[in-house]
Amino acid sequence: MSAVRRKFGDEYQAVGPARCSARRERQRFVDKNGRCNVQHGNLGGESSRYLSDLFTTLVDLKWRWNLLIFLLTYTVAWLVMASMWWGIAYLRGDLHQAHDDTYSPCVANVYNFPSAFLFFIETEATIGYGHRYITERCPEGIVLFLFQSLLGSVVDAFLIGCMFIKMSQPKKRAETLMFSRAAVISQRDGRLCLMFRVGNLRNSHMVSAQIRCKLIKSRQTPEGEFLPLDQCELDVGFGTGADQLFLVSPLTICHEITSESPFFCLSQRSLRSEQFEIVVILEGIVETTGMTCQARTSYTEDEVLxxxxxxxxxxxxxxxxxxxxxxxxxxxxxPTPPYSVKEQEEKLSLSSPFSSPVDNNKTRGEQVCLLDCVDIAGEKDKLPFKLQKISSRKESLPQRALRMSSSNTEKTFSTGDLLKIQEISPSSEGEDSDDRMQLKASKISAEALTQSTSDLELHKISPSTGALEVKLEDNLPAKL
Known part of the structure; x- marks a missing residue:
């Protein structure tokens, strides 16, 4: 903790697990351990479908019911088969006659029901003590013996298979997959993100691990239909492949909040009044058994920091x-802005100087000229006091040139021409600046402007240019 404070500063306060556990509890759709709080009732005739899939039904039962069914099945089967052996001995009269060398019973040394039960257990479990055995003079006993062997094999395969599958279920592998108790919202790479952490406690890997997130929230459609548990997908890197995990060390799963995210309008203030649940599903193949494992958890709005x-x-x-x-x-x-991504984008668009809508009907030259006018107006305040006074009395050459560009001829100057005209503006006080301005003005009037289409239009309006030169000479000092 001290190393973290030295790295991040003392203004960062660590929050332990006790803070999350102190929050209020509410009804969940999925518990923290992954169990879904859904019960099916009033099935009617649909309950017979469970009997048609008896194997899966037994596997899905709880352990106490599985053990009870296991014991009852073997006990009832043993009692029924022992009663059948006792019935054969009773009908043949083996129970009332002495078993000597002159008499051949169906089953040797069976005198009563306990002895018949012991014979069945010895035969079923293949113990074979050798004291009780079946003779060849009992055809009904031979048929019962074959039926007992087949039925015992089927019962053993069914019950032992159910117990083995239930013990090797990958649900127990999910117990060693950890999720953070809380999710957080903060900035990562300059963007607001919803993040949570997942880890693997075992050294064995989860092959082809993939993670998905669902947002469970009630909403009402524009048609008036109310959806109490509407499911919305949260993007955790489907396009970039970030949802495919190499889960060797704990990883932080990130959902970037964009305009397409359901949390686009979520802010710190609105988080307190929202009611939603984020269901996280982690799937992968267990490396040791090759079976598919799924681990689940959920985060409510109280568990999002x-x-x-x-x-x-x-x-x-x-x-x-x-x-x-x-x-x-x-x-x-x-430090995290308390505003939603929508509010941040709106503030950014309002703070931009060129955020006003642009008329698409204007030509590109007029738009460039409009931007140059903004630059000229901003540079005017930076001129010396004497030149500002001159420019306040009479229009300068750049302003006249811009006004000429917006005339009915719809001809505009190029950017290079405007830059040449801007050079006429004086940059210093005194007679040197006036001489420099006159020399540059006479230089422009004497040049043959042949570099752009707008330069050719300047030849057509030469009287206006001459008038500008005369007005400039009126403002010159007496010596000049």
Whole structure:
């Protein structure tokens, strides 16, 4: 923590997990452990579909029900099969006759129901103590023996298969995938982003790990239809491939808030009154078993911290990188604008000097001339006092040239011509500046302007240029 304060400054305050747990609880669509709070009722005749898919139904049951079904199935099967063996011995009269060398019973040494039950268990479990056995003079016993073997194999395969699948379910692999308790909103690379952290506690990797985010929020359509749990996709890097994770160390998943994001109008103030839930789904293939695993969690509006950032958990040790999971959920405050992205873009557009709409009907030359007029007006205030006085009494050459460009002939000067005319403006006080202005004016009048189309138009309006020279001579000092 001291290293973080030295790096980021004392104005950053770390926030521990206790701050998130102290927030109020509300009904969730998906719990923090990934369980969905949805119950199906009033199925009617649809409940028979569960019996048609009996294997999946048994796998989806809780462990206590699985163990109960496992015990009841074997107990009932054993009792039923033992009763059938006892019934055969009873019908043949083996229970009331002495089993000696002269008498051949169906099953040797079966005198009552317990002995018949023990014979069935020895046969089913292939124990074979050798004291009880079936004889060849009992055809009904041979048929029952074959039926017992087939039925026992089916029951063993079904129940043991259900138990094995339930024990090897990848849901338990999701217990070693961690999500941060809170999500944060702060700036990254100059853009406002919603971020949360995910980590893998095991050394075995999640192959082809992919992450998705859903925004669960109620809304009403323009047609008046109310959607209580409308699902909206949050972009976490589909176009750039950032949603494909190499989950070796903890990663921070980032959702950039743009104009296409559902949080485009979300600000720090509106976050307090919003009600939504962000569902995070992490999918991947377990490296050890090759089975697909899915881990889920959710963040409500109370678990989204505005103006926070996650503390770093990676450090470089001697020859390896160390991850400190004690700081996995910790955050610290950073300076973040409390405005939404929409409000920031509106303020940026209003602060721009050229944000006013441009008339598309104007020609490119008129738009360039308009921008040059802005530059000339800004430079006028920077002239010396004497030249400002002269320019206030009579129009300067650049202003007359610009007014000529907006006449009915709809001819405009090029940018190079305007720059030449701007050179006529004096840059210093005294007689030297006046001489320089007259020399530049006479130089322009004497030049053959042949570099642009607008230069050719200057020859047509030579009387106006001569009038400008006469007016300039009236303002010259007495010596000149």
């Amino acid at each position: 505005w103006g926070h950032r996650f503390l770093p958990v990676m450090s470089l040790e001697n020859g390896f990188f160390r991850v400190d999971y004690s700081q996995f959920h910790a955050t610290f405050e950073v």
